[in-house]
Amino acid sequence: xxxxxxxxxxxxxxxxxxxxxxxxxxxxxxxxAHGPLGALVVWNDDEVAPGTGFGRHGHKDMxxxxxxxxGTVSHQDSTxxxxxxxxxxxxxxxxxxxxxxxxxxxxxxxxxxxxxxxRPRLKGGEPRWDQRAFPxxxxxxxxxxxxxxxxxxxxxxxxxxxxxxVHGATLPAGSRIEHALGEYxxxxxxxxxxxxxxxxxLVATGDGIAAVDEATLDLVAETDAEVxxxxxx
Numbered sequence: 001x002x003x004x005x006x007x008x009x010x011x012x013x014x015x016x017x018x019x020x021x022x023x024x025x026x027x028x029x030x031x032x033a034h035g036p037l038g039a040l041v042v043w044n045d046d047e048v049a050p051g052t053g054f055g056r057h058g059h060k061d062m063x064x065x066x067x068x069x070x071g072t073v074s075h076q077d078s079t080x081x082x083x084x085x086x087x088x089x090x091x092x093x094x095x096x097x098x099x100x101x102x103x104x105x106x107x108x109x110x111x112x113x114x115x116x117x118x119r120p121r122l123k124g125g126e127p128r129w130d131q132r133a134f135p136x137x138x139x140x141x142x143x144x145x146x147x148x149x150x151x152x153x154x155x156x157x158x159x160x161x162x163x164x165x166v167h168g169a170t171l172p173a174g175s176r177i178e179h180a181l182g183e184y185x186x187x188x189x190x191x192x193x194x195x196x197x198x199x200x201x202l203v204a205t206g207d208g209i210a211a212v213d214e215a216t217l218d219l220v221a222e223t224d225a226e227v228x229x230x231x232x233x
Contacts, residue, residue: 194225
C-alpha cells in the first residue's frame with residue numbers, strides 16, 4: 001500500500017525564525033492520516049533562519065537523524081560534543097538515558113534540514129552523538145546507507161539503535177533504482193531536491209510517500225533529484 005503525503009496536506013508551523021512541515025503528524029491538530037510508520041515517529045522538514053536555532057532542550061529514548069539539505073547546522077550537547085554538519089552530510093544523536101543539546105544556524109543563508117526521529121529497540125543506554133560526510137558523488141545513481149541499526153552489515157553508515165535504515169541517493173533525470181525492503185514493513189521517501197516517481201506515484205520536493213507491506217520500491221527520477229529513504233520495522 002502506498003500513501004502519498006503532498007506538501008499542502010502536511011501539518012505545518014511558521015514561527016518566524018522556524019518554518020516547519022511535518023511528514024508525520026506531531027500534534028493533535030495534525031493530519032490524522034499521517035501517523036507513524038513503525039519505528040519512524042517524526043520526519044520534520046525544517047527551515048531555520050540565519051543567526052537563530054533551537055535552544056538547549058532535552059531528549060530521552062530517541063534516535064535522531066539529521067540530514068542537512070542546505071547550509072550548516074551547529075551542534076552542542078551536555079556530553080561535551082560540539083560540531084558542524086554541512087549540506088549533504090548527516091548527524092546522529094542517540095538520546096539514550098537523556099541528553100540536552102542545542103542546534104543553531106550560524107551561517108548567512110537559511111538552514112534546511114530533514115530531522116528524522118526513530119524509536120530505539122531498547123530504552124536507556126549511554127547518550128552519544130556523531131556526524132559523517134557523505135559526498136553526493138558517491139551516491140550518484142545509487143542508494144547509500146547513511147545510518148543503520150545494523151552497522152555490522154552497513155559498513156560506513158552511522159550506527160543507530162533502531163530497527164531502521166536511512167538511505168540517500170542523487171539521481172540524474174531518467175535514472176532508476178529498484179530497492180528491496182526485505183525485513184522492513186514500512187518505508188518513507190522524500191526528495192530533498194527535484195521530483196521522482198515511486199512505483200508510478202509522482203513525488204516532488206516538499207512531498208513524501210509512505211509504503212506499507214511493499215516488497216520493492218521502484219524509484220525513477222523525473223528531474224535531477226536528491227532523495228532520502230527510510231525503512232523501518
